[in-house]
Amino acid sequence: MGNITDSSGNPLSGIVVLLVQCSDSTSIADHITNDNGNFSFHNIDKGVYFITTVAIGNITHSNTFEYNGTKVYLPTIKLPKVIQSLKEVSITATIPQLEQKSDRLIVNVAKMNTAGDNALDIIKKAPGVRLDKDENIMLKGNSGVTVMINGKSTYMSKNEISNYLKTLPGDVISKIEIIANPPANYDAEGTAGIINIILKQNRSLGYAGNFSTNIGYGRYGKFNASGILNYNPGKLSLYTRFSYLYGNSYNQLTLHRQIDDVLYHQVNYWHPVSNAITYTIGADYYLNSRNTLGILFKKYGVKENAVLNTTSETIATNNSKHQDVNAVNDHTTNNQIYNIGANYIFTIDSAGRKISLDVAYANNSTQEHRYFLNSYTSANNSIDIYKLRSDNPVNYSISSIKADYTHPISKKHFVEIGYKSSWVGTDNNAQFDSLKIAGWKVDSLRSGHFRYNENINAVYVTINTLLNKWDLKANIRAEQTVSTANSITENQIRKRNYVTFFPGVFVTYKPNTTHNLHASFSSRIGRQNYIHLNPFYKYHDPYTAFAGNPYLNPSRSNSFAISYNFKNYRVLELSYIITQNAISRVIYQNDQTKESINKNENLNQSGSFIASSTGSFNIKKWWTVNLDLNFSYDFVNAYVQGIDYKSGQVAYLGSIDQSFIFLNNTKLLLSFQYCSSSVFGLEQALPASQVDIGISKAFLNNKIALSLKARDIFFGDRYRSILRYNNINTRWENEYESRRFSLNISYRFGDSKYRRVRKFTSPTETEENRIQ
Numbered sequence: 001m002g003n004i005t006d007s008s009g010n011p012l013s014g015i016v017v018l019l020v021q022c023s024d025s026t027s028i029a030d031h032i033t034n035d036n037g038n039f040s041f042h043n044i045d046k047g048v049y050f051i052t053t054v055a056i057g058n059i060t061h062s063n064t065f066e067y068n069g070t071k072v073y074l075p076t077i078k079l080p081k082v083i084q085s086l087k088e089v090s091i092t093a094t095i096p097q098l099e100q101k102s103d104r105l106i107v108n109v110a111k112m113n114t115a116g117d118n119a120l121d122i123i124k125k126a127p128g129v130r131l132d133k134d135e136n137i138m139l140k141g142n143s144g145v146t147v148m149i150n151g152k153s154t155y156m157s158k159n160e161i162s163n164y165l166k167t168l169p170g171d172v173i174s175k176i177e178i179i180a181n182p183p184a185n186y187d188a189e190g191t192a193g194i195i196n197i198i199l200k201q202n203r204s205l206g207y208a209g210n211f212s213t214n215i216g217y218g219r220y221g222k223f224n225a226s227g228i229l230n231y232n233p234g235k236l237s238l239y240t241r242f243s244y245l246y247g248n249s250y251n252q253l254t255l256h257r258q259i260d261d262v263l264y265h266q267v268n269y270w271h272p273v274s275n276a277i278t279y280t281i282g283a284d285y286y287l288n289s290r291n292t293l294g295i296l297f298k299k300y301g302v303k304e305n306a307v308l309n310t311t312s313e314t315i316a317t318n319n320s321k322h323q324d325v326n327a328v329n330d331h332t333t334n335n336q337i338y339n340i341g342a343n344y345i346f347t348i349d350s351a352g353r354k355i356s357l358d359v360a361y362a363n364n365s366t367q368e369h370r371y372f373l374n375s376y377t378s379a380n381n382s383i384d385i386y387k388l389r390s391d392n393p394v395n396y397s398i399s400s401i402k403a404d405y406t407h408p409i410s411k412k413h414f415v416e417i418g419y420k421s422s423w424v425g426t427d428n429n430a431q432f433d434s435l436k437i438a439g440w441k442v443d444s445l446r447s448g449h450f451r452y453n454e455n456i457n458a459v460y461v462t463i464n465t466l467l468n469k470w471d472l473k474a475n476i477r478a479e480q481t482v483s484t485a486n487s488i489t490e491n492q493i494r495k496r497n498y499v500t501f502f503p504g505v506f507v508t509y510k511p512n513t514t515h516n517l518h519a520s521f522s523s524r525i526g527r528q529n530y531i532h533l534n535p536f537y538k539y540h541d542p543y544t545a546f547a548g549n550p551y552l553n554p555s556r557s558n559s560f561a562i563s564y565n566f567k568n569y570r571v572l573e574l575s576y577i578i579t580q581n582a583i584s585r586v587i588y589q590n591d592q593t594k595e596s597i598n599k600n601e602n603l604n605q606s607g608s609f610i611a612s613s614t615g616s617f618n619i620k621k622w623w624t625v626n627l628d629l630n631f632s633y634d635f636v637n638a639y640v641q642g643i644d645y646k647s648g649q650v651a652y653l654g655s656i657d658q659s660f661i662f663l664n665n666t667k668l669l670l671s672f673q674y675c676s677s678s679v680f681g682l683e684q685a686l687p688a689s690q691v692d693i694g695i696s697k698a699f700l701n702n703k704i705a706l707s708l709k710a711r712d713i714f715f716g717d718r719y720r721s722i723l724r725y726n727n728i729n730t731r732w733e734n735e736y737e738s739r740r741f742s743l744n745i746s747y748r749f750g751d752s753k754y755r756r757v758r759k760f761t762s763p764t765e766t767e768e769n770r771i772q
Contacts, residue, residue, distance in 0.1 A: 001040035002074035004033050004053060011037030012079060018052040019044065046471065048513045053077060068466045070411040071350055097626045097657065098127070098616045099568050103183065103506060103520070104196075105614060107176040112657070112669070117170035117711070117742075118224075118245075120162060123195060125655065126176050127614045127628040130675055132685075132719065135162045135736075139192040140180065141608050141634050141651070141678060142577060144526040144555065146190030149197050152341075153187065153400075156364070157529045160335070167245045167276035167302060169226040171212050171746060174200045180575065181504070181522040181559050184460035184475035185404065185418055188502045191526040191557035191579050199241065200228055207231045212746035218737035220248035230750075235286045242279040247272070249737040258729040259591050262322060263315045268541060272306035272331075294343040299336075306331040310541040314594065324377040327542050334367045351408055358402040368392040374542050387435035388443075392538065396426035396530060412466040417459070424454040426530045430538070448489040448536035450548075455482045471508040476501060479525070485533050485550045494550050500525060519562040526555035526583060532600045546598045553602050555581040569615030575608075582606040584681030586640060587728050596730075603638035603681070626657040634679040641726050651678035669694045683723050683732075689716035690738070705746045712738040 004012045017039045019029040031039045050064045051074065065072060097111035107126050124131055128140045136158040139145040147154060147161050154161060177196040179186070186194060200210070209229040216222045226243035250271050257264040282296040308329035314322040341360035348354060372388040400422040407415045432446035462475035478501050485494040504522040534548035556579070563573035581602040588597040610632040618624050635648035655673040662668070671692045678685050694709035717738040723730045 001038065001071070002051065002077060004037045004039065004077045004079060007078055009078075013037060015039075015053055015079070020050050020052050021047060046466070051077065053079065068412060069414055069464070070352065070408060097624070097659075098614060098628075103179065103181070103518075105178040105570065107178070109170065109173045109175060111659070112170075117709070118166050119168035119170060119173060119197065120165035121711070122170045122173060123165065123176060123197075125657075125671070125673065126178060126195070127655070128178065128180075128612065128630055128653070129195070130653065130688075131162075132680060137162070137195065138680070139178070139195065140575070140577065140610055140630070141632060141680060142192035142557075142579070142606075143680070144191030144524070144557065144579070144583075146187070146194045147197065148194055150199060151196055152358075152360070156337070157531060160337075160364070163302065163335075164300060164337075166247065167224075167243070167274075167278060167300075169212065169214065169224050169243050169245070171214075171744065172199055172226050172228065172241060172243065174198045181506070181520040181561055182524075183473070183506065183522075184462050184477040184502065184504055185416065187420070187458070188477055188479055188500070188523075188525045189527060191524045191555055191582075192577070193524070193559070206233075206750065208748075208750035210746060210748045212744060214742055214744045216740050216742040218740040219250055220737070222246060222248050222740075237284040237286075239283075240279065240281050243277070245274070245276040247274040247276070251734065251736045254733040254735075256731045257589075257594075257596075259589070259594060259727075261316060264312065264543075264594060265315070266310065266312035266541075266543065269309045270306060271308075272304050274302055274304040276300070276302035290347040292345045296339070296341050296343075298339040300338070301336045302333075304331075304333045304335075306333075308541065312543065320379070322379055325374065325542055326377075327372065327374040329541065330371040332369045335365070337362070337364045352406060352414075353408065354406045356404045358400075360398075360400050362398045364394075364396050364398075366392075366394045368394070372539070372542075388433065388539075389435075389440070390430065390432045390446075390539070392428070392430045394426070394428045394531070396424060398425075399423045414464040416462040416464070418461075420456075420458045422456050424452075424530070426450075426452045428531065428534050430534075430536055432537075432539075444489075446537050446539065448487065448534070450534040450536065451486045451488065452530050452533055453484045453486075454530075456480065457482075469510050471506075471510070473504075473506040475504045477504075478502075481527075481554075487535055487550065490535070492550070500556075514567055516565050517563070518565065521558070521560050524557045524559065526557065526579070528552040528554065528583060528600065537597070543594050544596050544598070549599050549601060552583060552600060553581050555579050555583050555602070566615075569617065571613060571615070573610075573612045573614075575610045575612075577610070578605070578607040580605055582636075582681070584636075584638075586682065587723065587730070588641070589727055591727060601640075603636060603640075605637045606681070607635055609633045622661040624659040626655075626659075628653075628655045630654065632678075636679060636681065638682070640682065643726055645682065645725050647679050647682075647684070649677065649679045649684070652676045666697045667695065669696070680721075682725055683721040686720035686722070688718060688720070689714070691716070703748050705744075705748075707742075707744040707746075709742045709744070711740045711742070715739045 004015050006012055013033050015033045017031045017033060019041050029041050029044060031041060033039045044067065046068055048064055048066050065074065097108050099106040099108065105127060109122060112122065120135070123129055123137060130138050132138055132143060136143055137145050137147060156164060175198040177198065179196060180193040182194045207230065209227065211227040213225040214223065224243065224245040228241050230239045250269065253268040255266040278300045280296065280298045282294065284292060284294045286292050308331060310325065310327040312325045316322060339360065339362045341358065344357045346355045370390045374386045376384045400420065402420040404416065404418040409415060429449045430447055432443040433440040434443050456479055458477060458479040460475060460477035462473060465472045478499060480499045481496065483496045502523040502525070506520045508516060508518045510516040532548050532552060533550045535550050537545045537547050539545045557577055559575065559577045561573060561575035564571050582605065583600050584603050585598050586601045588599060610630060612630040614628045616624065616626045630653040632651050633648065634651055636646065638645045653675045655671065657669065657671040660668040673690045675688045677687050690712045691714050692709065692711050693713060694707060696705060696707040698705045715738065719734040721732045
């Protein structure tokens with residue numbers, strides 16, 4: 001904290017104070033002096049900084065100082081007498097697209113051209129991230145990644161997360177944090193680490209807002225609109241976010257299978273049309289300088305109507321046709337999710353002791369209806385028609401409570417302890433009917449009622465020590481899992497009760513503000529999705545079904561990493577991830593019926609050796625480059641269907657984003673991404689690429705922004721893979737509407753500039769991660 005006066009020693013209020021990071025001259029926080037000329041910053045990372053003050057006709061810089069976690073009192077800053085009163089000051093700061101912190105990589109989305117992109121499109125372009133054939137997120141080749149929003153769990157399955165991110169416009173995202181080795185205050189779930197999406201939230205006093213709309217076209221037209229509104233008179237901060245999406249797209253899956261001496265060709269054309277609405281309402285109330293209360297309500301709803309057309313033919317090796325199948329699957333889905341939560345922070349004293357408490361409740365309800373019309377044409381041209389239908393309601397509710405306590409033992413030693421409990425209940429009553437002569441009859445082999453309940457209790461402790469140029473942190477987290485899987489239809493109950501420990505070590509050496517070395521180790525767990533425990537079959541088309549596995553065991557991973565960073569550039573990181581009981585999809589193929597049953601099972605072991613380099617740099621003042629290079633060796637050792645299976649391959653992934661500024665801040669953006677073939681579970685994924693081009697321009701003092709973008713202009717972004725084991729010989733090719741053209745217009749309004757403010761200040765003004 002500090003104080004600002006004029007040359008005569010009189011306090012100056014309304015002075016803008018910026019906290020600037022020495023390593024790259026980036027402004028990371030701001031404040032405005034109160035009536036006594038005082039200012040302070042809270043919840044900042046350890047490092048070396050300097051202060052910049054901004055007044056009319058006067059910009060000054062303080063000497064550098066080091067913040068090591070304890071309170072710093074700065075010398076009084078004296079400014080020359082300001083003749084002109086300060087009414088409004090505009091602040092701009094240069095922020096790199098990629099920022100390397102000690103425990104995470106930050107992608108500043110505002111530096112990207114996100115016109116027409118949804119959140120999933122943006123995450124896919126983050127360093128080390130790619131999607132599998134079902135558009136589930138993978139980090140460093142590992143699918144066990146946990147996606148959080150504003151530092152809080154989403155409580156969604158992988159498929160639900162992908163669908164939700166498709167409905168979230170890219171321009172509501174502020175940052176994306178890639179945390180490969182998370183510390184113990186995060187849940188241990190996610191063998192590949194955490195991707196934390198931070199949404200925009202204006203914390204300036206007064207009111208401010210943003211509205212944007214996007215029109216896009218690929219094979220079909222699409223539209224979305226979103227807005228953010230914030231009002232902060234001082235003690236009470238209110239905010240709301242909303243978005244609407246009209247989606248109209250397609251997905252075409254082409255399958256080629258060799259079954260004995262028969263070739264099987266199948267094309268699935270999936271055409272979904274969806275309407276999604278998301279809104280969030282929240283408030284932070286600063287009771288006084290030590291107590292802050294926050295509440296939040298979030299609602300997400302999507303209704304989708306889709307038609308799946310399946311065409312398949314079965315041909316013998318002598319080119320004689322065995323059978324043709326034409327199937328139509330009408331599919332309607334209504335998914336409604338809401339979250340409500342509260343957060344309380346009590347700052348005990350000025351030494352840094354703090355208690356925080358979070359409580360949350362989430363409910364997820366899905367109603368899914370399918371109608372199947374399957375037509376089979378035999379080699380002698382006889383036709384058989386079958387009609388089927390299914391109802392698949394799924395509901396789950398989640399409650400959680402979390403408490404954390406931070407205690408500085410001394411200026412260089414800190415302890416943090418925490419506790420969390422969560423309770424999950426799911427109910428899935430699937431019914432599958434076949435149309436017979438006597439009418440609709442329940443198909444007992446494809447119907448079933450399943451319930452699952454889970455309670456996880458966790459405690460953790462973290463010890464942090466600062467020794468000259470060393471930052472040492474060690475932590476351990478213990479989690480107890482108590483679960484009951486109840487197949488009511490089969491009258492089978494499976495109970496589990498186990499305790500797991502997750503240690504972590506983090507070491508940072510900073511000889512100066514430019515260079516640093518970082519090493520880390522963490523242990524993580526990968527629990528199965530709730531729906532994957534349901535043993536009943538869910539048919540996608542006449543030949544493809546998905547079945548759960550109530551006997552899945554959680555996977556366990558250990559991750560090691562060492563990196564050298566130069567300023568904000570991760571010059572080199574070497575990492576090794578090894579996962580035991582890795583969960584992967586295994587296909588069981590019936591050679592007589594041609595049916596393929598997809599079921600998740602535990603593999604013995606999978607792992608990756610990875611070398612990567614990531615960062616931002618300027619070639620010219622008007623030319624910025626963001627580069628990401630990843631080289632890895634991925635391997636799998638498994639025992640599949642009674643046979644040993646081993647696979648390994650060298651893979652590489654690279655991306656380069658270039659930004660050119662010309663003609664009065666008009667910005668041209670070019671990006672390229674390439675993924676080589678790689679090993680993922682039992683699959684060999686084939687190469688994919690993507691090239692984007694865009695241009696953006698701001699008008700009316702940056703209040704209006706216009707962006708044009710062409711995405712995947714060469715149509716190289718598709719998932720292709722090969723599966724070969726036991727009697728499986730299959731080639732996938734999944735094509736979707738990746739090539740799109742978009743026009744985005746955004747308008748920023750309200751009091752977006754700094755003003756003189758009331759005397760009240762709060763130690764948590766800059767906190768972004770409210771419950772979500």
